[in-house]
Amino acid sequence: MRELGFSVVRVAEFAWSIFEPTEGVFQFGLFDRALELAHKHGLKVIIGTPTATPPAWLTHKYPEVLNVTQEGVTLHHGLRRHYNYSSQKYRELSAIITRRMAEHYKDHPAVIGWQIDNEFNCEINEFYAPADHDAFREWCITKYGTLDKLNEAWGTVFWSQTYSEWEQVCLPRPTPGKKQPNPHQALDEKRFISDNTISYAKVQTDILREVAPHQWLTTNGLFGHLDSHRMQDDLLDFFSYDSYPQFSTIYYDKNEENPLADRGWSQTLSAVRSISPNFCIMEQQAGPGGWVNRMDMPSPKPGQMRLWTYQSIAHGANMVVYFRWRTATFGNEIYWHGINDYHNKLNRRVHEAGRIGAELAQAGSRIASTRYTADIAMLRDYDNEWDGEYDVWHGPFSRQSGKAWFKALTRRHIPSDTVYVRTGTTIEDLKRYKVLIYPHPAIMRDETAALLEQYTREGGIIIFGCRTGYKDERGHCYMRPFPGAAAALTGISVEEFTMVKGTREAVSMKWSGGKEALTGADSFNDVLLPESDSVVVVAHYASDYYAGKPAVTKNKFGEGEAWYFGAVFNESSAGQIIERLGLVSPAADWLALPEQVELSIRQDASGPLHFLLNYSEQPALITLSEEKTDLLTGKKLSGTVDLEGYGVLVLS
Template sequence: MNTISTTESFELGVCYYPEHWPEELWADDYRRMVETGFTIVRMAEFAWTLFEPEEGVFQFDLFDRAINLAHSHGLKVILGTPTATPPAWLTERYPEVLNVTYDGVTLQHGMRRHYNYSSSKYRELCARITRQLAQHYGNHPGVVGWQIDNELNCEINVFYSESDHQAFREWVQAKYETLEKLNEAWGTVFWNQTYNSWSQIFLPRPTPSPMQPNPHQALDEKRFISDNTISFARIQVDIIRELAPSQWVTTNGLFGHLDSHELNDQLLDFFSYDSYPQFSSISTDPQEADPLLDRSWSLSLTAVRSISPNFCIMEQQSGPGGWVNRMDMPSPKPGQMRLWTYQSIAHGADKLLYFRWRTATMGNEIYWHGLNDYHNQPNRRVREAEQIGRELAVAGKHIVGTRSKADIAILRDYDNEWDGEYDVWHGPFMWQSNKEWFKALQKRQIPNDILYMRSKTTLEDLIPYQVLVYPHPAIMSDETAELLDQYVQQGGTLIFGCRTGYKDTRGQCYMRPFPGAARDLCGITVEEFTMVKGTRLPTSIRWGSDPEALTGADAFNDILHVEEDTVEVMGTYATDYYAGKPAVTRNKRGKGEVWYFGAVFHADAALKIIDRLHLHSPVAEWLEFPSEVELQIRKDENNSYTFLLNFSEEPATVQLKEQRTDLLTGSTLSGSYTLEGFGVLVLY
C-alpha cells in the first residue's frame, strides 16, 4: 500500500454528478472534459438511494450507463462509497444509526454526515452496500479506484449516541483493563469522580459547567473517536481489497479527531485532500500582522504531505465557494485557479480533480461553483483549466513521483492537538506558532516540512532535517524527549517554545521543574510563568545588547533560569516585573543545540532565530525573487524542479544567475524575468 500511481502520467480530472443532470448532457460533458485535458472523474459518493432505493433492493443502471460512457471517452472513474449520506428509508427504520449531540439532541435526516460510526446496524448496512458495489464494479475496466465515504469527521467530529457510549466503554476497558488504572489515568480522585463499575463510564456528558468534562477523559475521547473512525473505514476497505484487488483505495480528509497518519498507514494506498485556499483568506484574524491569506493554505498542504508524500487532491477549488447560508467566498481572480493548482502540485499532489464540473442548480451548494456555470456556456475558468490541461499533458510525467524537499520541519503530534482543544493554556499557542514560523520561513524563502511525532517515529525520520521546531509540546513522554535528545546529540538543532514538556501522556502534570521531560535537553528550568492578558501590558524580548532589537511576547511567558554551563542566554525580557530575566536560551548539547523560547512565537521572533542560525534559502546561490513568491522544490534521484508561485496580483521580478528551463512552457530563462501576477514557474 501507500503508492499513489502505477502510471507515469499526471492524472488531472474533475468531480462529476451524473445523477444531477439530464442524461442527454453526459456525452457532451465527457467530450469537453477530454478536450480540457482531463483523464479522471470522481462520482457516486452521495448516491446511496440510487444504488439501494429500498432496503435490500439494488440497482446499478444509472451508474452503469454513466461509467460505461465515461470509459468509452477514455476517462477513468473513481467511485465513492456512498456512506456519508444514509438514505431516508435507513434512518427512519433504524434511528439508532443517527448521531447525537453532546446535549443529547438526535441529528436528523436532511443534510449529510448525520450518522454515528458505532452503530452495529449502520456498520452492517455500510458493509452490504460496499460489498454490492465492489462485486458489481470490482472488475470494471473503467473504474480505477475507490474513495471511502467522504470527508470523515467533516461537519461534525464528536459522537454521543448510545452506541458511542457503549463503544467508548469497551475501548477504555481494553486500554486500561482495570478501573484502578482508569481512575489513576483520569485523576478521578479530584472532585470525587472515582468509578467503581464499568457501567458508570460514558463519553463526556453535560455538567454544571457546560462543556467542561474531566480533561483526561476528554483526551481519551479524541483518541477513541480516531480509533473508532479508522475501525469504521476498515470495514469498507477490507471488502474492496477482497473483491477489487486491482483497484486502489483512498479517502479525502484531514479533519479533526482523526489520526490521518494511522488511517493512511493501515488502510489506504495514498491519502487524498480537498484544497480550498480561500478558506485561509476568509478565516484570517483581522489583528494578524501581514497575513499570508491563500498562501497560508500551503501549511495545510505541508501537513498532508506528512501523511502521504505523494497525494491526491480530490477536490481543488475552481470557483467562488459557499453554501446557501455560509462560506461566502469570492470568485478566484484570473490566474488564481491555476496558481492554486500548482500550489497543490508543488507540495506533492500527483493527481488532482477540480470541484466540480458544473455548479449545482439545487441544494445547499448552489453557490459552490465549479468550472462551468449553470448556463453551461464557455467561461474563463474553463479556459484556465484548458491551459493547465495542456501544460500538465507535457510536464506532468516529469513531476509525478518526485517528492518535496526541505531541511527544516515543524513538529506536531495528535495528543497535543487534541488536548489543546480543551486546554487554553497551550492549545491556541500551537496553531499560532505553527503559522508564524511558516510565515517567517516563507519570508526567507526556506521550504519546510511538517513532521508528526508518533510512536513509530525513529531517529532516522528526524536526522534528514537540519532544524526541528516543536513550538509548544505540553505533553511529552520521557521516550519522546530521549529520541529528540539523540537527534540533537548527533548534530541537530531543536527549537522549543513556552509550555513545553510539563505533561505526561495522560495529560497530567509532572511533579518536576518545568520544562519537565525536556529539562535536561534545554539546560534550564522555568522559574515562573504567566499568561499575558487582561490588564497586563504586552511584554517585549530584547535580543542581545541592542536596545532596538525587540520582539513582542504578548500571549504567555516562561521566565527562565539557567541550570547548565552549556546554556547561553540569547534574549531577555525587556519589560514587566521580570525585565532582565532570561527569555530565550540556547543549550549546546553533544554536536547539536537546543533553543528554548519562553513565549509564543511571532514571525519577527522566528526571524531572529533563523538569522542567528544562518539559515538560507536552498536556491540562494542561483536565484533571487521577492518575498511575495513562494518556493517549493520537488525532486528525485535524477531531477529537481523548483516551483515559484507568485501570490501577489502584481508582477514579480525573478533574477536567475544560472540558465534554467521552465517545464511548463519549455522556455529557457536567464537573467531578469518578470513573473506575472499569480504566475507560476517550474524551473529545472
Template sequence: MKKPVATEKFELGVCYYPEHWPESMWEDDYRRMRELGFTIIRIGEFAWSIFEPVQGEFQFGLFDRAIDLAHKHGLQVVLGTPTATPPAWLTHKYPEVLNVTYEGVTLQHGMRRHYNYSSPKYRELCARITEQMAEHYGNHPGVVGWQIDNELNCEISEFYSESDHKAFREWLQQKYVTLERLNEAWGAVFWNQSYSDWSQVYLPRPTPSPKQPNPHQALDEKRFISANTISFAENQADIIRKLAPKQWVTTNGLFGHLDSHELTDELLDFFSYDSYPQFSTIFYDPNERNPLNDRGWGLSLSIVRSISPNFCIMEQQSGPGGWVNRMDMPSPKPGQMRLWTYQSIAHGADMVLYFRWRTATMGNEIYWHGINDYHNQPNRRVREAGQIGQELAGAGQALIGTRNQANVAIVRDYANEWDGEYDVWHGPFMWKSNKEWYKALQRKHIPNDVLYLRKKTTLEELARYDVLIYPHPAIMTDETASLLDEYVQQGGKLIFGCRTGYKDERGQCYMRPFPGAARDLCGITVEEFTMVKGSRQPTTISWSGAAEGVTGADDFNDILRIEDDSVEVMAVYASDYYAGKPAVTRNRRGKGEVWYYGAVFNEQAASIIIDQVSLQSPVDWLVLPEDVELQVRNGTSSSYTFLLNYSEAPVAIHLHETKMDLLSGTTLSGEVTMEGFGVLILH
C-alpha cells in the same frame, strides 16, 4: 504493497455527479472534459439511494451507463462509497444510526454526515452496500480506484449516541483493563469522580459548567473517536481490498479527531485532500499581522505531505464558494485557479480533481461554484482549466513521484492537538506559532515539512532535517524527550516554545520543575510563568549579539533560570517585573543545540532564530521577492523548482544560472518578469 497515486501520467480531472443532470448531457460533458485534458472523474459518493432505493434492492443501471460512457471517452473513474449520506429509508427504519449531540439531541436526516460510526446496524448496512458495489465494479476497466466515504469527521467530529457510549466503554476496557487504572489515568480522585463499575463510565456529558468535562477523559475521548473512525473505514477498506484488488483505495479529508497518519498507514494506498485556499482568508484572525492569505494554505498541504509524500487532491477549488447559509468566498481572479492548482502540485500532489464540473442548481451548495456555471456556456474558468490541462499533458509526467526537499520541519503531534482543544493554557498557542513560523520561512524562501511525532517515529526520520521546530509540546513523554535528545546529540537543532514538556501522556502534570521531560534537553528550568492578557500589558524581548533588537513576547511568558553551564542566554525580557530575566536560551548539547523561547512565537522572533541557526533557502542561484513562494521537488535524476507568485501584480526575479521552464519550454536567465499569479517550474 501500496499503489502509487499516478504512474504513467499526471492525472487531472473533476468531480462529477451524473445523477444531478439529464442523461442527454453526459456525453457532451465527457467530450468537453477530454478536450480540456482531463483524464479522471470522481462519482457516486452521495448516491446511496440510487444504488439501493429500498433496503436490499440494488440498482446499478444509472451508474453503469455513466461509467461505461466515461470509459468510452477515455476517462478513468474514482468511485466513492456512499456512506457519508445514509438514505431516508435507512435513518427512518433504524434511528439508532443517527448521531447525537453532546446535549443529547438526535441529529435528523436532512443534510449529510448525520450518522454515528458505532452503530452495529449502520456498520452492517455500510458493509453490505460496499460489498455490492465492489462485487459489481471491482473488475470494471473504467474504475481505477475507490474513495471511502467522504471527508470523515467533516461537519461534526463528536459522537454521543448510545452506541458511542457503549463503544467508548469497551475501548477503555481494552486500554486500561481495570477501573483502578482508568481512575488513575483520569485523576478521578479529584472532585470525587472515581468509578466503581464500568457501567458508570460514559463519554463526556453535560455538567453544571457547560461543556467542561474531566480534561483527561476529554483527551481519551478524542483518541477513541480517532480509533473508532479508523475502525469504521477499515470495514469498507477490507471489503474493497478483497473484491477489487487491482484498484487503489483512498479517502479525502484532514479533519478533527482523526489520526490521518494511522488511517493511511493501515488502510489506504495514499491520502487525498480537498484543497480550498480561500478558507485561509474567510476563517482568518482579523488581528493577525502580515497574513499570508491563500499562500498560507501551503501549511495545510505540508501536513498532507507528512501523511502521503505524494498525494491526491480530490477537490481543488475552481470557483467562488459558499453554501446557501454559510461561507461566501469570492470568485478567484484570473490566474488564481491555475496558481492554486500548482500550489497543490508544488507541495506533492500527483493527481488533481477540480470541484466540480458544473455548479449545482439545487441544494445547499448552489453557490459552491464549479468550472462550469449553471448556464453551461464557456467561461473564464473553463479556459483556465484548459490551459492547465494542456500544460500538464506535456509537463506532468516528469513530476509524478518526485519528492519535496526541505531541511526544516515544524513538529506536531495528535496528543497535544487534542489536549489543546480543551486546555487554553497551551492549545491556542500551537496554531499561532505554526502560522508565524510558516510565514517567516516562506518570506525567506525556505521550504519546510511538517513532521508528526508518533510512537513509531525513528531517529532516522528526524535526522533528515537540520532544524526541528516544536513550538508548544505540553505533553511530552520521557521516551519522546530521549528520541529528541538523540537527534540533538548527532547534530540537530531543536527549537521549543513556552509551555513545553510539563504533562505526561495522560495530560497530567509532572511533579518536576518545568519544562518537565525536556529539562535536561534545555538546560533550564522555568522560574515562574504568566499569561499575557487582560490587564497584564504585553511584554517585549531584547535580543543580544548579531540579532540585537526588540520583539514582542506574545501571549504567555516563561521566566527562565539557567541550570547548566552549556546554556547561553540569547535574549532577555525587556519589560514588566521580570525585565532582565532570560527569555530565550540556547543549550549546546553534543553536536547540536536546543533553543527555548519563553513566549508564543511571532514572525519577527522566528526570523531572528532562522538567521541564528543558519537556515537558508536551498536555491542559491535565484533572487526572489517576498510575494513568490519557492518549493523544490526532486526526482532520481532531476530537480524541479516551483515559483508561485501570489501577487496580482507582475514581479521581477533574477536567475544567476540558465534554467528552462517546464511548463512553457522557455529558457530563462538574468532578470525575468513573472506575471501576476504566475507560475514557473524551473529545471
C-alpha cells in the same frame, strides 16, 4: 473533459439512495451508463462509497444509526454525515452497499480506485448516541483493563469523580459550567473517536481489499479527532485532501498581522504531505464557493485557479481532481461553483483549466517522479492537538506559533515540512532535517524526549517554545521542574511563568548574540533559569517585573543545540532565530525572489524542480544568475524575468 486534458473523474460519493432506493433493492443503471461513457472517452474513474449520506429509508427504519449531541438532541436526516460510527446496524448496512458496489465494479475497465466515505469527521466530529457511550466504555475496558487504572489515568479522585462500576463510565456529558468535562477523560474521548472512525472505515476497506484487490483505496480528509496518519498506515494506499485556499478568507483572523491568505494553504498541504509524501487532491477549488447559508467565497481572479492547482502540485500532489465539473442547480451547494456554470457554456474557468491540462500533458511525467524536499520541519502531534482543544494553557499557542514560523520561513523562501511525532517515529525520520521546530509540546513522553536528545546529540537543532514538556501522555503534570521531560535537553528550568493577557501589558524581549533587536514576547512568558554551563542566553525580557531575566536560551547538546523560547512565537521572533542560525533559501546562490513569491522544491534522481508561485495580482520581478528552463513552456530563462500576477514557473 478530454479536450481540456482531464484523465480522471470521481463519482457516486453521495449516491446511496440512487444505488439502493429501498432496502435490499439495488440499481446501477445510471452509473453504468456514466462509466461506459468515461471508458469510451479514455477517462479513468474513482468511485466513492456513498456512506456519508444515509438515505431517508435507512434513518427512518433504523433511527439508532443517527448521531446525537452531547445534550441528547438527535441529529436527523436532511443534511449529511448524520450517522454515528458505533451503530452496528449502520456498519452492517454500510458493508452491504460497499460489497454490492465492489462486486459490480471490480472488473470495470474504467475503475482505478475507491474513495472511502467522504471527509470523515467533517461537519461534526463528536458523537454521543447511546451506541457511542457503549463503544467508549468497551474501548476504556480494552485500554485500561481495570477501573483502578482508569481512575488513576483520569485523576478521578479529584472532585470525587471515582468510578466504582464500569456502567458509570461514559463519554463526557453536560456538566455545570457548560462544556467542562474531566480533562483526561476529554483527551481519551478524542483518542476513542479516532480509533472508532478508523474501525468503521476498516469495515469498508476490508471488503474492497477482498473483492477488488487490484483497485487502490484512499479517502479525503483532514478533519478533527482523527489520526489520519494511522488511517493511512492501516487502511489506504495514499491519502487525499480537499483544497480550498479561499477558506483562508472566511476563517481569517481579522487581528492577524501580515496575513498570508491563500498562500497560507501551503502550510496545510505540508501537513497532508506528512501523511502521504505524494497525495491526491480529490477536490481542488475551481470557482466561487459556498452553501446557501455559509462559506460565501468570491470568484477566483484570472489565474488563481491555475495558481492553486500548482500550489497543490508543488507541495506533493500527484493527482488533482477539481470540484466540480458543473455547478449544481439545486441543494445546499448551488453556490459551490465548479469549472462550468449552470449553463455548461464556455467560461473563463474552462479556458484556464484547458491551459493547465495542456501544461501538465507536457510536464506531468517529469513532475510525477519527484517529492517535496526541505531541510526544516515543524513538529506536531495528535496528543497535544487534542488536549489543547480544551486546555487553554497551551492549546491556542500552537497554531499561532506554527503560523508565525511558516510566515517567517516562506517569506525568506525557505521550504519547510511538517512531521507528526508518533509512537513509531524514528531517528531516521528526524535526521532528514537540519532544524526541527516544536513550538509548545506540553505533553511529552520520556521516550519522545529521548528521541529528540538523540537527534540533537547527533548534530540536529531543535527549537522549543513556552509550555514545553510538563505533561505526560495522560495529561498529568510531571512532578518535576519545568520543562519536565525536555529539561535535560534544554539545560534550563523555568523559574516562574505567567499568562500575558487582560490587565497585563504586552511584554518585549531584547536579543543579543547578533544584531540587537527588540521583539514582542506574546501570550505567555516562561522566565528561564540556566542549569548547565553549556547554556547561552540569547535574549532577555525587557519589561515587566522580570525584566533582565533570560527569555531565550540555546544549549549545546552533543553535536547539536537545543533552543528554548520562553513565549509564543511571532513572525519577528522566529525571524531572529532564523538569522542567528544563518538559515537561507536553498536557491539563494542563483535566484533572487520578492517576498510575494513562494519557493517550493520537488526533487528526484534527475535533479530538483523549483516551483515559483506568485500570490500577488501584480507581476513579480525575479532574477536568475543561472539559465533555467521553465518546464511548463519549455522556455529558457535567465537574468531579470517578469512573473505575471498569479503566475507560476517550474524551473529545471
